[in-house]
Amino acid sequence: MNVFDRKAKRLQRDRAAQADDHNVYDYLKDEFGYRLADRICDIKRKFGVAVELGCGKGLASRNVYNDMVDQLYQCELSSKTLELSHPSPEVPTHRVIADEEYFPFRENSLDLVFSNLSLHWVNDLPGCFRQVQMALKNDAAFIGSMFGGDTLYQLRVALQLAELEREGGFAPHISPFTDVRDLGNLLTRAGYTMLTIDIDEVTINYPTMYELMYDLKGMGENNCAWSRKLLLHRDSMMAAAAIYQAMYGNEKGVPATFQVINFIGWKPDSSQPQAARRGSGEVSLKDLDKINQLAKQIEDVRGDGKDPQQAAADAKKLVEDLQDVAKKYSDPDDPSGKK
Numbered sequence: 001m002n003v004f005d006r007k008a009k010r011l012q013r014d015r016a017a018q019a020d021d022h023n024v025y026d027y028l029k030d031e032f033g034y035r036l037a038d039r040i041c042d043i044k045r046k047f048g049v050a051v052e053l054g055c056g057k058g059l060a061s062r063n064v065y066n067d068m069v070d071q072l073y074q075c076e077l078s079s080k081t082l083e084l085s086h087p088s089p090e091v092p093t094h095r096v097i098a099d100e101e102y103f104p105f106r107e108n109s110l111d112l113v114f115s116n117l118s119l120h121w122v123n124d125l126p127g128c129f130r131q132v133q134m135a136l137k138n139d140a141a142f143i144g145s146m147f148g149g150d151t152l153y154q155l156r157v158a159l160q161l162a163e164l165e166r167e168g169g170f171a172p173h174i175s176p177f178t179d180v181r182d183l184g185n186l187l188t189r190a191g192y193t194m195l196t197i198d199i200d201e202v203t204i205n206y207p208t209m210y211e212l213m214y215d216l217k218g219m220g221e222n223n224c225a226w227s228r229k230l231l232l233h234r235d236s237m238m239a240a241a242a243i244y245q246a247m248y249g250n251e252k253g254v255p256a257t258f259q260v261i262n263f264i265g266w267k268p269d270s271s272q273p274q275a276a277r278r279g280s281g282e283v284s285l286k287d288l289d290k291i292n293q294l295a296k297q298i299e300d301v302r303g304d305g306k307d308p309q310q311a312a313a314d315a316k317k318l319v320e321d322l323q324d325v326a327k328k329y330s331d332p333d334d335p336s337g338k339k
Helices: 006-017 027-042 079-083 125-135 153-167 180-189 209-219 234-248 285-302 308-327
Strands: 047-053 069-076 093-097 110-116 136-147 193-206 254-266
Touching: 006 079, 006 209, 027 110, 027 136, 027 193, 027 254, 047 136, 069 079, 079 093, 110 125, 125 136, 125 180, 153 209, 153 234, 153 254, 180 193, 180 254, 193 209, 209 234, 209 254, 234 254
Parallel strands: 047 069, 047 110, 069 093, 110 136
Antiparallel strands: 136 254, 193 254
C-alpha cells in the first residue's frame, strides 16, 4: 500500500533540520534513543557491523560504545538531517543516505540493525522487514522502537470532532500506526524468531494544542499521508483546540500520549533454542492444577475448626490423593525420585 508521500517526508525532515532551534524538539527521540541503546547493551554479545535504520540525528547511535559494536552505519532519508547526526563516541561511524524502503546492504552482511522511531512512516513495512532480515547474518538481531496505535489519540479525536462540526466531514491528520498484534504478525511472517515485544507509554503535557502541533512540526513528524488536507481551516483549528481542552485538559494544560512499541527479533539459526516437539510434554497441566487444589484443601481442613479426629482423617485422605498424583511423575531410576 502506498499510504505516505516519502518525498514530502524527506522535505519535512530537511526543513526541520534547517531550523535554528532544531535541537529543542529532540526530547522524545532522545529519550527513546537512549532506551534503545540500553536494550542493545543488555544483550551480552558484541556485534560486528551494525546499522541504524532511519537514524535521524543519531540519537540512538550516540549511546553506542565499542563494547557493544565494532562498526556502525547510519542510514537516513534526509540529507540535511544526516548532516546533523551524532556519531558514536567510540565506534567508527559511516553516514549513508538511504530510504528505509530500499535497504542498501547485501545479504548476510550485518550483525545488528536497530531503528529508533522511524519505521511508522514506511509504506511497505513487511517488505522493509524482509529486506532487513535478508541482510542480517544468521543469529543476528533486529531491534527497534516505533509509534503504536494509541499515539496522539487525543489530538486525533479533537481534530475529527472539530471538522465534523465545522465542515461536515474530516480528513486524516494523524498517521495510521501499527498495533502490537499486527507488528508481531509482520515480524513472524518476515522470518524472525524469538520475538520480544513490549510497550512504553509517555504522556507529555503542553500548554495548548498549538504547542503540540508546533513541536510535531519541529520534530519532522507532521503528516505526509497522500490523503492529507493541505490546509486546516482556522475555525476548525480553534474548535479542535477548545474540544481538546474540554475533553482532556488538566491543570498543566493538555496531555499528549505517545505509545511506543519496542521489539527484538532474531534471524533463525540452528544454535538458537528450539521449541519442544508437539506432544512431547511429560507433565499434564490438569494434574498441576489438581495438586494446587489438593494442597489448598489440606490447609483448609487443618484450620477449619473441625473435630480433630475427623480433620485428621480428611487430611490423610487428601494427602493420599496428592501422593497418587505425585507417583505418576516419579522415576525409580533417578536418585532424586523425580522425572
